[in-house]
């Protein structure tokens with residue numbers, strides 16, 4: 001039964017229209033938007049959520065969009081207090097706190113897809129690694145030699161370190177806390193594969209790849225673009241890389257999320273020539 005159906009005896013028809021159809025479940029935490037107009041029904045909404053999802057310990061009301069360099073939204077607890085939880089993904093476990101560090105289940109399919117592409121013995125670099133889901137899923141599902149993850153938010157980096165232990169991948173995954181602009185140029189050697197789930201203006205980080213990806217190596221480049229421009233995206237990305245002195249071949253473009261009306265998140269798989 002949907003949330004709206006569960007609430008239909010408590011809210012008026014007009015109020016029901018304001019109830020969001022979807023909410024995000026992260027472990028035992030629910031994140032939901034509750035518009036001001038129906039805020040006085042928060043208790044009813046929480047009860048309806050708990051009826052459907054009995055394991056839930058905390059309900060957070062999202063009071064702002066994902067924002068800032070760390071990509072965190074503002075939340076207000078409307079039920080429970082605990083904001084730390086454990087999420088299961090592809091046989092891995094991640095300790096997360098959505099109020100302190102970015103984590104979204106929405107990209108979990110992408111993480112598995114990339115991990116399945118990684119070949120035995122690869123050296124993989126994950127920029128913008130957050131609490132570590134890409135590096136750890138890759139380390140657990142594939143057989144890389146080494147995965148290096150870079151993350152700026154100290155809380156995210158701390159959870160990343162804990163998640164490495166939790167998933168017993170200490171020998172494979174390394175965390176570097178810092179800004180990709182400072183860290184990447186200092187990294188020794190070239191990588192077989194670089195994953196770039198950039199939080200914003202992905203273009204501005206392309207220059208960092210110079211001399212860091214082996215010839216024949218791969219880049220998974222995430223970017224946001226208008227749906228109307230979708231057809232032009234492969235050539236646009238190829239050209240941007242060329243402008244930065246990197247010759248690449250576009251292997252695949254995949255829509256992997258909706259950001260705003262007619263604006264999607266895309267991943268572009270590239271081979272360095």
Ligand SMILES: C[S@@+](CC[C@H](N)C(=O)[O-])C[C@H]1O[C@@H](n2cnc3c(N)ncnc32)[C@H](O)[C@@H]1O
Nearest residue numbers: 069070102128129130151152153179180197199
């Ligand atoms: C959209 S999140 C992706 C997190 C992670 N890859 C995931 O899938 O959950 C982007 C992450 O990049 C981090 N970040 C932003 N700017 C950065 C920079 N200049 N250097 C390193 N990390 C950065 C943010 O703190 C955030 O955790």
